[in-house]
Amino acid sequence: LRVLGIESSCDDTAAAIVSGDGQIISETCRHQHQVHETYGGIVPGLAADHHLRNMPLVVRETLEKAGMRMSDVDAVAVTRGPGLPASLSVGVAAGKTLAAVHGKPLVGVHHMEAHALMARMGAEDEVRFPYLCLLISGGHTQSLVVHDVNEHTLLGSTRDDSVGEAFDKIARELDIAWLHTQDGGGAGPALEALARSGDPARFALPLPMEKSDSARSLDFSFSGLKTRIKRMRELGEFSAASRQDQADVAAAFQHAAAEHLRRKTRLALAHAAAEMGVAATCLVASGGVASNQAVRGALSELAARSGIPLVCPPPRLCTDNGVMIAWAGVERLRRGLLDSYDIDFIQRWPLDQLKRMGYQPRA
Numbered sequence: 001l002r003v004l005g006i007e008s009s010c011d012d013t014a015a016a017i018v019s020g021d022g023q024i025i026s027e028t029c030r031h032q033h034q035v036h037e038t039y040g041g042i043v044p045g046l047a048a049d050h051h052l053r054n055m056p057l058v059v060r061e062t063l064e065k066a067g068m069r070m071s072d073v074d075a076v077a078v079t080r081g082p083g084l085p086a087s088l089s090v091g092v093a094a095g096k097t098l099a100a101v102h103g104k105p106l107v108g109v110h111h112m113e114a115h116a117l118m119a120r121m122g123a124e125d126e127v128r129f130p131y132l133c134l135l136i137s138g139g140h141t142q143s144l145v146v147h148d149v150n151e152h153t154l155l156g157s158t159r160d161d162s163v164g165e166a167f168d169k170i171a172r173e174l175d176i177a178w179l180h181t182q183d184g185g186g187a188g189p190a191l192e193a194l195a196r197s198g199d200p201a202r203f204a205l206p207l208p209m210e211k212s213d214s215a216r217s218l219d220f221s222f223s224g225l226k227t228r229i230k231r232m233r234e235l236g237e238f239s240a241a242s243r244q245d246q247a248d249v250a251a252a253f254q255h256a257a258a259e260h261l262r263r264k265t266r267l268a269l270a271h272a273a274a275e276m277g278v279a280a281t282c283l284v285a286s287g288g289v290a291s292n293q294a295v296r297g298a299l300s301e302l303a304a305r306s307g308i309p310l311v312c313p314p315p316r317l318c319t320d321n322g323v324m325i326a327w328a329g330v331e332r333l334r335r336g337l338l339d340s341y342d343i344d345f346i347q348r349w350p351l352d353q354l355k356r357m358g359y360q361p362r363a
């Protein structure tokens, strides 16, 4: 089984071919970080323009690297949502046209399910259902029980900013330049790099949602940390022109964010066990922020205490990529979850509504 996966939900144009046993046959990703950095965030119109130009080249390059033609591919998987409408439509149009013209099965993939299933690729024995998954990315911060492919229960989600957004906004508040690496870079990795030389205790920040009722909630909140750091800057408590100040604030934020994620994930594990009778076999963290070492450290400590393994995809596969879409395609195909050639993208699409919105297994 060889599945071509196509991703264009946000600012990365990506494609990959993955085999049924979880081998990456080839992959291509064109980032747009340089395009959007000057605006301090993703500009939807620009992102769509770049997808439109890059998509044919990315798909062709992926086939060429694999030494394959479309006739050698067994199915096409494409991100159907959630994401930016104009970006999604480029990938969906490309994917379904390729599938229809070549008579291949089509799988419309939920982007967040792909992040959640990524950890199983090549590790299906370790990452068995049901598992607890923490999705920590640029657009989402949520904990969920993954009962099976297509079956997820949302436990907690952010009440305001996503954790990735918080990393990005605080990097901007600290005037940290984006990192440009082969694997993409961006604001989060730049903040992490700087925090390595920082002292997290110098500007210790209060943890979010530690008071009264909110301490028991499974939800997350990150805007308080952002507001706090903004205020500290206004009050002159640190200077963004000082590299040591930058590093110390970055370290304090990163520590608070990691600790908040750890506490809420601990509650989610306990909730799944006590209220749902779900004994998670594994803790999975995926999405861009799961490549952060401080976050991984906090979560691996929690997993160890809970007697389960922590599994995170390698950093390159935590952020958006074509491999995760192809792999989600493999997982869905195996269960007969195919889609028709006339599917549209779905901009807003809660992960626990996979069955109600769009996905009906084909007879």
Ligand code: ATP
Pocket (backbone or CB within 6 Å): 009, 010, 082, 083, 111, 115, 136, 137, 138, 139, 140, 163, 164, 165, 167, 168, 186, 187, 188, 189, 192, 287, 288, 289, 291, 292, 293, 318, 319, 320
């Ligand atoms: P979504 O999947 O919710 O639609 P997205 O795909 O844009 O969002 P990802 O590509 O999974 O998000 O992750 C990008 C986010 O992860 C950005 O906010 C980025 O700053 C953050 N990020 C990436 N690497 C790191 C890191 N090492 N430390 C902290 N944050 C990071």
Ligand code: FE
Pocket (backbone or CB within 6 Å): 111, 115, 137, 138, 287, 319, 320
């Ligand atoms: Fe993503």
